[in-house]
Amino acid sequence: MAASTWSISASDKSKLIEAAFEAKEHAYAKYSKFRVGAALLTTDGQIIKGANIENASYGGTICAERTALVKAVSEGITSFTSLAVVTDVASALSPCGICRQFIREFCAQKMPILLVPADYADRVAKGEEDGILETSIAELLPHSFGPEDLERPRQPS
Amino acid sequence: MAASTWSISASDKSKLIEAAFEAKEHAYAKYSKFRVGAALLTTDGQIIKGANIENASYGGTICAERTALVKAVSEGITSFTSLAVVTDVASALSPCGICRQFIREFCAQKMPILLVPADYADRVAKGEEDGILETSIAELLPHSFGPEDLERPRQPS
Amino acid sequence: MAASTWSISASDKSKLIEAAFEAKEHAYAKYSKFRVGAALLTTDGQIIKGANIENASYGGTICAERTALVKAVSEGITSFTSLAVVTDVASALSPCGICRQFIREFCAQKMPILLVPADYADRVAKGEEDGILETSIAELLPHSFGPEDLERPRQPS
Amino acid sequence: MAASTWSISASDKSKLIEAAFEAKEHAYAKYSKFRVGAALLTTDGQIIKGANIENASYGGTICAERTALVKAVSEGITSFTSLAVVTDVASALSPCGICRQFIREFCAQKMPILLVPADYADRVAKGEEDGILETSIAELLPHSFGPEDLERPRQPS
Ligand SMILES: [Zn+2]
Ligand SMILES: [Zn+2]
Ligand SMILES: [Zn+2]
Ligand SMILES: [Zn+2]
Numbered sequence: 001m002a003a004s005t006w007s008i009s010a011s012d013k014s015k016l017i018e019a020a021f022e023a024k025e026h027a028y029a030k031y032s033k034f035r036v037g038a039a040l041l042t043t044d045g046q047i048i049k050g051a052n053i054e055n056a057s058y059g060g061t062i063c064a065e066r067t068a069l070v071k072a073v074s075e076g077i078t079s080f081t082s083l084a085v086v087t088d089v090a091s092a093l094s095p096c097g098i099c100r101q102f103i104r105e106f107c108a109q110k111m112p113i114l115l116v117p118a119d120y121a122d123r124v125a126k127g128e129e130d131g132i133l134e135t136s137i138a139e140l141l142p143h144s145f146g147p148e149d150l151e152r153p154r155q156p157s
Numbered sequence: 158m159a160a161s162t163w164s165i166s167a168s169d170k171s172k173l174i175e176a177a178f179e180a181k182e183h184a185y186a187k188y189s190k191f192r193v194g195a196a197l198l199t200t201d202g203q204i205i206k207g208a209n210i211e212n213a214s215y216g217g218t219i220c221a222e223r224t225a226l227v228k229a230v231s232e233g234i235t236s237f238t239s240l241a242v243v244t245d246v247a248s249a250l251s252p253c254g255i256c257r258q259f260i261r262e263f264c265a266q267k268m269p270i271l272l273v274p275a276d277y278a279d280r281v282a283k284g285e286e287d288g289i290l291e292t293s294i295a296e297l298l299p300h301s302f303g304p305e306d307l308e309r310p311r312q313p314s
Numbered sequence: 315m316a317a318s319t320w321s322i323s324a325s326d327k328s329k330l331i332e333a334a335f336e337a338k339e340h341a342y343a344k345y346s347k348f349r350v351g352a353a354l355l356t357t358d359g360q361i362i363k364g365a366n367i368e369n370a371s372y373g374g375t376i377c378a379e380r381t382a383l384v385k386a387v388s389e390g391i392t393s394f395t396s397l398a399v400v401t402d403v404a405s406a407l408s409p410c411g412i413c414r415q416f417i418r419e420f421c422a423q424k425m426p427i428l429l430v431p432a433d434y435a436d437r438v439a440k441g442e443e444d445g446i447l448e449t450s451i452a453e454l455l456p457h458s459f460g461p462e463d464l465e466r467p468r469q470p471s
Numbered sequence: 472m473a474a475s476t477w478s479i480s481a482s483d484k485s486k487l488i489e490a491a492f493e494a495k496e497h498a499y500a501k502y503s504k505f506r507v508g509a510a511l512l513t514t515d516g517q518i519i520k521g522a523n524i525e526n527a528s529y530g531g532t533i534c535a536e537r538t539a540l541v542k543a544v545s546e547g548i549t550s551f552t553s554l555a556v557v558t559d560v561a562s563a564l565s566p567c568g569i570c571r572q573f574i575r576e577f578c579a580q581k582m583p584i585l586l587v588p589a590d591y592a593d594r595v596a597k598g599e600e601d602g603i604l605e606t607s608i609a610e611l612l613p614h615s616f617g618p619e620d621l622e623r624p625r626q627p628s
Binding site for chain 3: 559560561564565567570575586612614
């Protein structure tokens, strides 16, 4: 699916993936035991890490992708070039719908989103396919509801 | 896109759309002024209506689609055959990512989801195209994260 | 603490508590295994039941109290006289903060909220204290942030 | 109410309040236009800033207090000594219930929470009372539901 996303350099990709693995170490996954790490690459070359932070209410839980985004936006950083996400599962798992909607608010439709399997380093070491699913919010949230929809003219009721 | 969803009878479709419009009347859209109505058709032929219920915290807001689903599930109803959603905008608008994730938990991948424009009745009266986008959770939430992903074997950290 | 809430008749109280236990039967607590039931008494004497409906995203979870409230409000019912909540734990447990904020939007500060232990029926049968904590949103969410705070004049930035 | 919280030095208090005002500058309050800033003081003397980051879905919105907390926790910082919160309103406004529940997960019951009016600097310059409400999660979320409640023995259903 790479054709539908921007290109990302091999070096950026490698750094971003490593950061997502590091981010996962700080997951607070007390209830699900399902750790997730995310890393955002900003237009000016910074990497911002997020992890899932769960809550006893369950509903208050904030995922890794949203954690990374609020860290960036609350520092005034709103321009991003890619996002990587990793879990403890040995296949490429995808963001939940809440995170897709949150990504939609701040990231371009074609920004690369790299879904990285937990055994990525092993795969690479063995010379196998890396198992990454490269996608985008255009693909993950088609017909998306976005900020501009709230601006549309409304019919009188 | 109808090919990728189940079929729904013209009569069911018509009743479901009417119910979604009625549901919208009870929206509590105090902050966005953006009213949404949803109607779920259950396997045993009941129609369950939902509207968006907003909250001063903004983050506490519950959309129409989720309202309809929790109404059903909390009465022990967990089998659905279609969903219709309508807003005050004269085009087919799509559920937010939070609702897509919630629909994913309870509805089949190919269950028809009808996104209905606010001027649907006018369009039909004028003999125009009805403007409905018929879609499904398979289309709206590709590569979805779901309950079974939480069951997958995890790598030791 | 009853002095700070409205009074509720013994018969209403009994019906409401029974409804909260029934509501719990439809909890969808797939992830936490922590079932919660809620029952709302409306001004016109209806009882509306809610249960917690969890989600694989965790963050998408909707608690029993919010389920009961959106069921009511989406049917045009916005006036309530009491709420009962029960879990599977043999002591009075309290709503999470998300639900307190949601209750704040629709219920009066002094409306009785009955937190019912799972062994309530046993306690009553044995002639013991019923173990109910009767409280209110005034007590559970002091200095609350509410709809009127969004209307306050704001300083130029 | 200071008696029920820990003490905080005048110098820390002053730095924390200043940081909360700075944090507010990066609010993404596109929908509510209601900007909020928060600042957390960590045990090792760092200050971590948060702002509210809203979302077109409304329900996806993350408040300033939660932004500050996930920034900290996702960097491995989980020990805090105080929190300050400021809005654009010239009086002390309080966290929403969602944030209270999130603070409950990570902060001590008696940790000082300073609710700062937008005109704080003016008040101080004029030699008036500073208008700060000093509170704590013990006061803001009484009878709280917390992580340990999920561990309690449950009755068979
Ligand atoms: Zn997520
Ligand atoms: Zn929604
Ligand atoms: Zn709750
Ligand atoms: Zn909040």
